[in-house]
Amino acid sequence: MAAIYKEFQPQAVKWESGMHCAVYLHDLQQWQRGQISRIVSETSAEVMLYDSGAEKTVDIHCLRKLEESMKIIRTLAIECSLADIRDYNLFSVRPTDGSAQWTATACECLSYYLTGAEVKMVIQVCIYRISESSGACALPVKILCKDETGEWVDISEHLIKKGLASRSRRTDKADVACSVSKEHLKVCLKQEGTGLDSCSSRTVCARSSPAPEESITVLEHEQIPCKTYNSLLHSGIDEVYKSPVIPEAKIFQAIVSSVGYDGTIYIIPKTSEIELSQLMTEIQNKFRCLGLLEPYCWKKGEACVVRGSDTIWYRGKIVEPCGSTLQVQYVDHGCIERIPQCHLYPTTLYTDIPPFCIPCQLYKTIPVSKGKLRGLNANCDSELESLDEALRWCNKSVKSFPLLTHFQTEMPCLVEYQDGLWYRGKLLSLMKSDPVKILVQFVDYGTNTFHFCFRLRQIPCHLLKYPVQAVRVLLAGFKPALYDRNVERIPYSPEWSVDALWAMMGCIEGKQLSASIALAPEVTISLYEDNKSLVHMKLIEMGLADLDE
Structure with a gap:
C-alpha cells in the first residue's frame, strides 16, 4: 500500500x-x-x-x-466474542439510553489485559452469536492470558470474579447452534477473492449498532415426586444439554450402554437407536479437530467433545479434572473414562438434542451396608489398594516428604503437575539455566515436561510396587519425510508435519485394523487394513513419510 x-x-x-x-x-x-x-x-x-x-x-x-x-484481499482481522458471558449490566441496571453495550469499566479491564498481549485462543466451534439487528456473526472464543503473577487465566472467568460480567443463559433467540467443521472454519476465515462489501460492512454495522435486548426465558423442569430419581436425572448434564427424553410407555425395550461405579445403570431406548446413529454420523462428518495441543484449564462439569479409544468423536462432559488425563463422561452413553487432554476439545455439540442415555436405579433395591461386611479379613483393604488410592494418600501428606536433592537419570520421584496434584515420575535430564530446570517423565501417562527443583519430592517406597500405566509403542515400517521448514509441524513432535498427522488419522479413523506385535527390543506394531496392506503405505505415497528399512 x-x-x-x-x-x-x-x-x-x-x-x-x-x-x-x-x-x-x-x-x-x-x-x-x-x-x-x-x-x-x-x-x-x-x-x-x-x-x-x-x-x-x-x-x-x-x-x-x-x-x-x-x-479482493481478505480482511486480516477476525471479529470475536467471549463465549457464554454477558455484561453484568444486562442483569441489573441498563444504561439510560437503553443500549446493551459493555460498561466502560469492563472494556478498560479487557484492554488492560489483552492489548498487545500474546494470548491463547480456544474457538468454540459450535455456537455462533448472531446479532438480530445486523446479522453479523462473531467467532465465539475463550481467551487465556497471563495475569500479574504470570499465571494463565481465562479472561471470561476473570471478568466474572471482578463483577464485570455474568454467565449468559442460553436461549433459542440468542444462540444459534450449528455444527462447524474444520473445513468450514477455513472457508470462513481464509476465503479470498469474494470482495469486502459483504463481510466488512456487516462488521461495521455490528460495531455501531447496539445489540437488541434479549428476553431471558427460564424453563422450570416438571416436578417429579421421586427426589432420588430427580437428582439422578439432573446430574449436571442438563446445565448445558437438555434432560434425556423418557419414553411414555411404562414398558419398553432398551440397551444397557453402561453401569457406573455408583451403581447407576445407563440405558438407551431401542426407539432412539436410529437417531443416535444419525447424530454420531453427523458429528464425524462435521467435526474435524486435533484436540487441544496447548494447556487448558478444565473445569468440573464443562462440556467437551471427546475422541474415544475407538478414534470416534463423542459429546462429553468433564467429571473430574485430574492431571494430564481427565475423567470424562460420554453424554449419550453414560460411561466414564480417563482421557488425555489432547483428545478433548472444549465446546458443545447440538445442544438442542438431549442426551440419548437415561440414568436408572433398580427399584426398591439398596446396596449391602458396610456393617454386614465387617467379618471380612481386614487385610483385604491393603491388598486391594489401587494406585489412585495410594496417590490420593500421598497428596494429602506430600508436605511431609523431603524435597529431591540428588538428581540422577532414571531416578523415580514425585512430581507436581500444573493442576496442583503430585504424580509418579522419573528424571530424564537436566537443563543448565538459572534456575535449573529438570526434564521429568510422568511414568503413568507418558508425557515429558520441564520442572523446577521445588516441584520434585522423594517418592515413598510403597508407590514403587505398582507397574507403570503407560506403555510406549513404536509404529514400525516408516519414518518422517525430509524436514521442510515451510511445513506446519506438530508442536510436541516437530519431526512430523500436521498434514502427516491428519493423513494418518484418515487412514485409521473408524476402521477395523489388524496388528502384528513384536516385543523386542521395544513394543513394536505394524497395522494392516482388511486387504492386508500396511496402513502407512498411503503416507509414503503422499510424500508425507519415507520407508524405514
Missing part, C-alpha cells in the same frame, strides 16, 4: 458511511485499509480498520479511494 499511495494527492470525494478507503495513520506512518463507519464532521470521519479491528477518527485529508486490487 505504501508503494501505491505514495504519490497520491488528496482527492475531492464526498465520503459516506460504508465506503471503503485507504487511511494514512500519522502515528504509525503507515497506510491501512478501512471502512467509514460514520461521518463525524465536514473534516473528519470515524474509520474502522478491518485489518486490525481498531476504530479511529481521522482527518478526511488522510483518506484515499481504495484500489480495486486491494478489495
Whole structure:
C-alpha cells in the first residue's frame, strides 16, 4: 500500500458511511485499509480498520479511494466474542439510553489485559452469536492470558470474579447452534477473492449498532415426586444439554450402554437407536479437530467433545479434572473414562438434542451396608489398594516428604503437575539455566515436561510396587519425510508435519485394523487394513513419510 499511495494527492470525494478507503495513520506512518463507519464532521470521519479491528477518527485529508486490487484481499482481522458471558449490566441496571453495550469499566479491564498481549485462543466451534439487528456473526472464543503473577487465566472467568460480567443463559433467540467443521472454519476465515462489501460492512454495522435486548426465558423442569430419581436425572448434564427424553410407555425395550461405579445403570431406548446413529454420523462428518495441543484449564462439569479409544468423536462432559488425563463422561452413553487432554476439545455439540442415555436405579433395591461386611479379613483393604488410592494418600501428606536433592537419570520421584496434584515420575535430564530446570517423565501417562527443583519430592517406597500405566509403542515400517521448514509441524513432535498427522488419522479413523506385535527390543506394531496392506503405505505415497528399512 505504501508503494501505491505514495504519490497520491488528496482527492475531492464526498465520503459516506460504508465506503471503503485507504487511511494514512500519522502515528504509525503507515497506510491501512478501512471502512467509514460514520461521518463525524465536514473534516473528519470515524474509520474502522478491518485489518486490525481498531476504530479511529481521522482527518478526511488522510483518506484515499481504495484500489480495486486491494478489495479482493481478505480482511486480516477476525471479529470475536467471549463465549457464554454477558455484561453484568444486562442483569441489573441498563444504561439510560437503553443500549446493551459493555460498561466502560469492563472494556478498560479487557484492554488492560489483552492489548498487545500474546494470548491463547480456544474457538468454540459450535455456537455462533448472531446479532438480530445486523446479522453479523462473531467467532465465539475463550481467551487465556497471563495475569500479574504470570499465571494463565481465562479472561471470561476473570471478568466474572471482578463483577464485570455474568454467565449468559442460553436461549433459542440468542444462540444459534450449528455444527462447524474444520473445513468450514477455513472457508470462513481464509476465503479470498469474494470482495469486502459483504463481510466488512456487516462488521461495521455490528460495531455501531447496539445489540437488541434479549428476553431471558427460564424453563422450570416438571416436578417429579421421586427426589432420588430427580437428582439422578439432573446430574449436571442438563446445565448445558437438555434432560434425556423418557419414553411414555411404562414398558419398553432398551440397551444397557453402561453401569457406573455408583451403581447407576445407563440405558438407551431401542426407539432412539436410529437417531443416535444419525447424530454420531453427523458429528464425524462435521467435526474435524486435533484436540487441544496447548494447556487448558478444565473445569468440573464443562462440556467437551471427546475422541474415544475407538478414534470416534463423542459429546462429553468433564467429571473430574485430574492431571494430564481427565475423567470424562460420554453424554449419550453414560460411561466414564480417563482421557488425555489432547483428545478433548472444549465446546458443545447440538445442544438442542438431549442426551440419548437415561440414568436408572433398580427399584426398591439398596446396596449391602458396610456393617454386614465387617467379618471380612481386614487385610483385604491393603491388598486391594489401587494406585489412585495410594496417590490420593500421598497428596494429602506430600508436605511431609523431603524435597529431591540428588538428581540422577532414571531416578523415580514425585512430581507436581500444573493442576496442583503430585504424580509418579522419573528424571530424564537436566537443563543448565538459572534456575535449573529438570526434564521429568510422568511414568503413568507418558508425557515429558520441564520442572523446577521445588516441584520434585522423594517418592515413598510403597508407590514403587505398582507397574507403570503407560506403555510406549513404536509404529514400525516408516519414518518422517525430509524436514521442510515451510511445513506446519506438530508442536510436541516437530519431526512430523500436521498434514502427516491428519493423513494418518484418515487412514485409521473408524476402521477395523489388524496388528502384528513384536516385543523386542521395544513394543513394536505394524497395522494392516482388511486387504492386508500396511496402513502407512498411503503416507509414503503422499510424500508425507519415507520407508524405514
